[in-house]
Amino acid sequence: MAQCQVKTGIFVVRECGAISGITCADCGKNVCAKHTRQSGPKAVCIECLAKSNNVGNLSIRPHSNRFDSLWYFTRRLSFFQTYNYTPFEGQDYDGFEKTNQQEIEDDNEKGGFLDS
């Protein structure tokens, strides 16, 4: 089953991973319901909408005072662009996690009679 490829986080970004049923009309990524938005007649991911939606407009605020996803993604994009910041990607940590798993599997191996 396809998983949502929208990246969340600021300093360490990782994919949302929720079950996805939609593909973004702009970038082709798999998107979950939470990160899908309507842009005219097409369904896009919230990252594409943030890029097109007055990037850098820091005054975007929802009516309810709870800061919603669009505000978050727009603000995050503005921070990355203004400060020329590149976050770490989730896969940067994969090596470490696989190593750990490998170590656990090695520990579980049953040694032979003559093994020390």
Next chain:
Amino acid sequence: MATYKKNRESKALELFQSLDKEQVNFVKLRKIEASYKIKHWIDFFEKISFMDEKGDGERKKWEKWRTASIIVAVLFFIFGFANYFLFVFTFIAIIGIFIFSNFVAKLKSIDVKNQLRLFIFPLLSFLKEEIDQEQKVYLHLDLSQINQEAYLKETIPVKSSALPKILTKIYELNWIKASMQMVDGTDIEWEITDKVRIRNITKRGSSGKIKYKTKIKTKHTIILTSSFSKSKYTCIANPTEISPKSDSSNWVLRQKNKLVSLALDEVFQLEKLLEPIGNCYRKVKPL
């Protein structure tokens, strides 16, 4: 949960009456120190922020009505000497002044500094994805007015009786301190201290008139300490940038930024805190 009463005068007062005990305490004292999960903090501040936003709007509205009532009262008082019937309107306007002043005073009593709804609440909402949801976030917050006796650090008295006279007062307040664990296991601690210099100047102008002026300068000091696990990161910073607090398990990096503003209650921008965190992350690399 506090009992909820419909308040026709004000949406803000209605929201205040629906706050729980701890929220009411925070609004009255403007201080809190506790450790909660990030979701709890966001829920805690959300309602207070909304109440404060409503309150600020309503207070401005009632202040305008109060000013209008004062003008009407003065005008009808003057015209009343020509037609005594107009004094009735003066009396009505004076009642209006008292009523609107009462609303303004009530809303002022539940007013919280804009730092909460324009900086702290958005910051926590923004960092929500970055913070470990199961770990508690420590927060010490003091949103009291800095220019009061409790925070007075130094007074430089007037040097002589001749003009110009300058009275300088310096206030200092460590108004926010927080400690949180990020999803990658990194511990971030940060604090912001404000130092305010207020100078009351009395001088004689070129026309000979005595003039009074108040000059304010605020210095914000942001200190940020990040602890990166050595099992996940390698440090690519200069050795001089690594804190002596680093040990066998963690790289500890420290950032200190200073910002200056010429106002008393200027609201912090989110990026002023995100930038030093980002700078610390730039100095490490995942293994």
